[in-house]
Amino acid sequence: MADWPLLSMLVWLPIVGGVALLFMGNASHQAIRMTALVISVAMLLLSLPLWTQFDSQTAAMQFVELMPWISSLNANYHLGVDGISMPLILLTTFITVLVVGAAWEVIKEKPAQYMAAFLILEGIMIGTFAALDAILFYIFFEAMLVPMFIIIGIWGGPNRVYATIKFFLYTFFGSVFMLISLIYLYTQTGGFDIATYHDAPLTYRAQFWIFLSFLIAFGVKVPMWPVHTWLPDAHVEAPTGGSVILAAIMLKIGGYGFLRFALPITPDAAAALDWLVILMSLVAVVYIGFVALVQKDMKKLIAYSSISHMGFVTLGFFLMWSIMENTGSLSGVRMGLEGGMVQMISHGFISGAMFLCVGVMYDRMHSRMIADYGGVVNSMPIFAAFMVFFSMSNAGLPGTSGFVGEFMVILASFKANFWFAFLAATTLIVGAAYTLWMVKRVLFGEVANDNVAALTDINRREFIILGSLALAVLALGLYPAPLLEVMHASIDNLVNHITQSKLPG
């Protein structure tokens, strides 16, 4: 197995499979979705060796593939994973299976194209996480927009055109600046190797601008306040699968970018501008929490909740300097970084599950409005049990994955500054408030109307999808040790990198 180009297979199998599906446009729906399911399950199985054969003792890249690509630019086809990207790739293959399953009978229009878009997107996202060459990364990063653009644009809601254009322009706007930075780094190092960038000395002035460009590119992706407003619109218009992929995986690419690019390439600028990121993160946690409280549309509410939860990710990533200033030691720095990582994985499960829950109801009622529901538990008791469970995880209940990352980040931020922890911890109250208030209005009470009374409980397919997410949420909540173990070496290495100044000296 070790000799196989595993990562290449993970990138190209779904892309080739997706293209093949496009040619199956006239086949029966059953054949199409079975093909898609087989490919996605094969992908999940294929990605498992990444974890089982992963060496958690080293921070070095593993499963590396290196081939010359564009020799004139010194750009290489260079793939590999470490403890930061590996869990994210597994998350991708896991969620994609669920998304294919969730579309089963629901997508009646152009199912081949729908499935193809998601499979191609899967390959591109894995490519983004595995790319070790900046141009390769950039191409995957941009290519990701196309399938998502199509998914929202074709299978989306009534206002999909506004949402897709907003989504596209926002993210594209961000990444253009990143491209300029990458070109600058090319002129400085003569290549596109990300690892070389990590070691390249850079003047503060250069770092400053590069950092800002990364902040814009990845900040839009996360999304961070105040560049977050594309997300609620995109979610509202996207079909369920689109929302799930968007929330569960695509947002993580923003967080991943900070770890892979912004922090190690421009540590001195990050040190100088950490206050900005912390400020943006805390505003996301608090301000967005209040905004979520008043949403009338369930998908919007969950979208805002996503932004608020992603605030913990960026907060955890940028605590380092205030911790060192406040305590004079590095103790707590790793916890912040690892907490952010755990939060990303956990948010992948929980936000995915929450959007799937809304999807289950939407498929039956064709409404996302809270006011159209009420007393759903009476007609859908099993579904209601799942939704209460996921809502509780969204509110960060211990024993679920939602608790782990927030807990670690709050512990770490207390070391940085009492008020950071204070503001971050308000999510305990506000997060519970917006989630449970929605639960109360949607699930509980007397049956609100005839449509709710006519609801049928989830079928076996939906049960398996929600059930497997529930198991993942519980497993990570009750025993996060294995996930943390694969990250330690990479995070240690990252911390070493960031703490060393790169100013030419």
Place this chain on the structure above:
Amino acid sequence: MSLHSILLAIPLASLAGAILAGFFGRRLGEVGSHTVTILGVAISFLLSAYVFKLFAIDGHEIYNASVYTWMISDGIRFEVGFLVDNLTAMMMVVVTFVSLMVHLYTIGYMHGDPGYQRFFAYISLFTFSMLMLVMANNFMQLFFGWEAVGLVSYLLIGFWWKKPTAVFANMKAFLVNRVGDFGFLLGIAAVMMYTNSLDYAEVFAAAPGLTDKTMSILPGSEWSVLTVACICLFIGAMGKSAQFPLHVWLPDSMEGPTPISALIHAATMVTAGIFMVARMSPLFELTTTALSFVLVIGAITAFFMGLIGMVQNDIKRVVAYSTLSQLGYMTVALGASAYSAAVFHLMTHAFFKALLFLAAGSVIIAMHHEQDMRKMGGLKKYMPITYWTSLVGSLALIGFPFFSGFFSKDSIIAAVGYSNTAGASFAHILVLAGVFITAFYSFRMFFLVFHGEERMDDHTKEHLHESPWVVTVPLIALAIPSVLAGFLMDPIVVGDFFKGVITVLPEHDSLAEVRGHASHGALAFVMHGFATPVVYLALGGVAAAWFIYMRRPDIADWFADKFSFVHKLLMNKYYLDDFNQTAFAGGATKLGGLFSKYGDTKFIDGLVVNGSAGLVGLTAGIVRKIQRGFLYEYAFAMIFGLIALIGWFVLRV
């Protein structure tokens, strides 16, 4: 079987019952479900009793071991593990015993409810969570159990989800508890920051070294780290143990079925805060500021919540306010460093308050789910067992001599009297006055329900009868310790039951005098009680209740009329609910609305995003106008440009 496996089996037996009844309830049926859960809890109880014997009687050394490593981050191990000593062992027995009684009782109380199996699954899950909480050997697991019992409480208050009041109450309970947990989590973070550990033993060992450490929260003011940490932790206790002003959720929690009011909202979960502070005594002892804070909050709760209990007409709400008030007593004891008295009262209270709730439930069944005491009366002859056990519970609650509550409450009052912690004299007055109030509302309820004229309608009257054995057996089983548990005062408060478990600095030892009086036996302690106002206050309260509600009911009306301001204030619970509803719930939604409308929609999206799109459109519109494809326009522009260029060259020179 090794001790470790026995300890592991105790919570897991309950969990297994919960899982079976929860996931396979439909297949197991009603009988199957209650059998597996009762079996699970019975195993938990028997093993807990064994563990109690092992530790409390045979003197087994303190057991502290990890079950598994939850995670390691930054070199810090987060463990799930057990710390078992006399305090834990006692809590385990109390929790599993009351839980077992409530399980039995539920067979009768919930008979025929469509959610029968679900209910059993929840209460077994609760037992598991509560056991994990009390058996924890570290702060993280404590927080796990802490929030898990909160979750079950949420599920059970909203058990009848069709009732709008129930689903409002469960959300309120969860959110108010979250306010407490917010503080609790910050407290844990503070502990973590300064000791780099969450393990009790390590933290307690490191605590004395922190007495001089300060942190600055507001610029220019230095706060003792321990004070900040302890007050934050105590805020958690204020939520869970319903202390003013976070008590507001507990009365509303009565919307849930009565068995859980007994189990969760009286006997066990709400005492978690008390347990936690007692467990943390090595920390709290080092900060008198935090102790004063605890003392004052407890005294306020004990007195002012009792006052509200005097005007309630719903039988369960009277018991609920009495619970609040008694939790206040326990908190006062903690503040006065009388931890053992607090825990002792926790135990006696668990028995007699569970008894009172279950008795109230028995009355409610007989009354066809009528809870208004104004429609009861004269139930004594219909329900003799409920009557006598209620009398036992009430006497224990008011601290009648020789009943369990007398010993525990009297120790607390005496300890507060001797305490020199700031605020103790204020607290002493309030807890003394509270004795009269407790006796008054308890017997007001007792007389209104069981004596006097029968005010129910004829239909209800025809069907009045004593409850079935599954209801009365737990009543009797709880009545026994409600009387006898007081005699455990000798080891618990006087003896060295908590030696090595609870830390009390010599200068805080407010129980020293109490030990002196009690060392000559229970009788001597009771005789001493007659030398203090406590016994007379209690008897006075009973007499006043009898006179007003049995002889001269017009006095109550006269009072409500004459002092309508006070009456209204109490009926409206000091307007705290209204305040919270307007200020916090209303304020938060208003703020969210403002943020959403002006921040997101108008500013970011309206001005910046769509504004820049609009700007591009506008520019494009203008630029488009000058490129219309007319040749003469371009020619004119070229000439104009040429002239301008030449002009610029010329002028530059």
